[in-house]
Amino acid sequence: MFKRLLIALLILCLLGATAAIGGYAYWQQRLNASLALDEPLLYQVRPGMGFHQVVSELDEQGVIGGAWPYRLLARWSPEQMPRLRVGEYRLEPEMSGLEMMALLGSDKVVTYPLTVPEGWTFRQMRALLDAAPKLEHRTQDMSDDEIMALLGREGEHPEGWFFPDTYRYHLGMSDVDLLRQSADRMTRILDEVWSSRADDLPLETPYEALIMASLIERETGAPEERREIAGVFKRRLERGMRLQTDPTVIYGMGERYAGRITYADLREATPYNTYVIDGMPPTPIAMPGRASLEAAVNPLPGETLYFVSKGDGTHHFSTTLREHNNAVNRYIRNRAP
Template sequence: MRRKFLLLLETGLVLAGLCLGASAWKIHSALQQPLNITREELLEVPKGTTPTRTLYRLEADGVIKDAFWLRVYWRFNLARQPLHKGEYRMQPGMTVEGLIELWKRGDIVQYSMTLVEGWNFHQVRAALAKAEKLEQTLDGLSDSQVMEKLGHDGIFPEGRFFPDTYRYVRGMTDVELLKKAYDRLDEVLAKEWGQRSADLPYKEPYQALIMASLVEKETGVPQERGQIAGVFVRRMEMGMLLQTDPTVIYGLGDRYNGKLTRAHLREATPYNTYMISGLPPTPIAMVGREAIHAALNPVAGNSLYFVARGDGSHVFSDDLDAHNNAVREFQLKRRADYRSSPGPATAPDALDEQPIPAASPNIAPEVLEPVPPQAPAQMASPESPASVDEPPQAPSSAPAQPPAEEPAAAPVPEPDATAPQRPQ
């Protein structure tokens, strides 16, 4: 009886060994089989998909065989290994084992999106909507609803996102990417605020962000950011109006068609810095780190005015006489192809090639009341409206008042460009 038992036991062990060996061979063969593809393909793994489901899907598509043995391999060797959502690049000649190595490393195909300095929120949303690999969740939502979805209810979105190149994978939502940009802006602004110069006219970082957006829209040559910020800061400290055209254009919203008239300069919007003192209520565009740094570390000096040369750079002047001479030289006698600033920032290739209007869909926070016209500052401001398309006049306590709808005699700028007759 004992001998029979031992014989049965021995036979069982042999059979078990043979089964294990056969299983190991089957698993090894399944792992070493090449993927049945003739060109590169992307394997999409949606959120929540299990390895088992993915393996059987590949088998159903004819890409692999023996999904059962691969499932057994995963169950006993990689049970705690997560399968990350996204796309995996399958190459001709790759084995199943090579594909599983991609899964183990989380080697997911990544895409990139560049948010450009100077863009407004309308342009940001347009770029997000064209990113096919992003999961679109913001369609049909207002700007305020977008901010609520980001967890920042009541925050006006303009200028609150950091321009940079962001990586994302298929299945990532547009909200997730926007949150990255929002958090990045907060991080950069906080760091630059901690390294700011003394005696600046800002009570909080948000005011510096607003100033940075003016600097961003006015700058054609990067090296001039600090000088432009210096002019604006000194004018604020002296009680002078900022009188910068990009704020007027932003306040016009969809009504801006590329022509800035002198009537526009007198129109009472919350953003018209010809009519309001100090800064506009919100930023007017996204800003890069350099513009924030310039707003918080303006270049010292005496200049209170600047005028565009037409090549993106500016002539800075300390007094109105010198400024009027520069206006006469560079604007009143300008060439037909004169440009006061470079054209709109070029969008990434994947985006719409048509220029996007410079207006935000929500031009001003709803809580802001219309700002009534204010008396111009007694100190002469740079390039007063009288000097937009007329020979410079002697300083006066108030700008000349030309006919209401007479357009300024300047070449039509691009929709997102600064108008040529910039009065700084």
């Protein structure tokens, strides 16, 4: 009798073990099975979402075909459960359930590019940020002064202080985050460039170099011309000549600028009109790139004092006013010298 009972118990234990092994294998098979997707899915982990809410939502959407394997995992193997991070994630059809959970706890969130071109103004940058999708818009109703105070730069004029480049952001980031990145990068690059400046530079501070770089940026898009334009501006400053650069006139006109400058505009007394004021304008007029910053602190030596657009994106440089007037006749007025 005892022997039969022992055999029965052994059989029950064997059946239980077999069932347990089979159940474990099935559980692992479910966790390692590919997601029920025919194409990639953009899934969003929202602020405040917990693990159980995520797996329930994925189950309802038919992505994982059952929440129980994941809930069991959370109970029996919590060390395998990631700490969820807010953001958007790209779920791929070939991805397993375990790979999906690891992804949702990683920093591999979906990101979006935002490109701020060189030579843009802060007003243009703000409009770009306001239109950016998936970005939290915190500054839309703020003034420029309020934004600068929020960035810890109270009292500073915003123009020129943001580095033009392509930035990437993800869900959960705000326009303030991108503005801070851009401002910190401009400060860092300006300091680097200023430390390698030429000895005979007629600029006394990094901020003056930032202003000069903005003029260069707005004057030319031809890389080979930047240092020569910087040289012209340097020599004009040293000789007490006015810079007479059209982009400063345009900036001073603000929203009144409609695509052309008149003779009256050149004579209008604004703080930025370098046909009227001596020296440089009080602030930058645009966001300069690194190449213009480097040109501003390392001007090309020479004797040229004037330049005029040739209409093809480059300029004709002159050493005398007579030569310059002839170039103006040729390229602007289309008359032979």
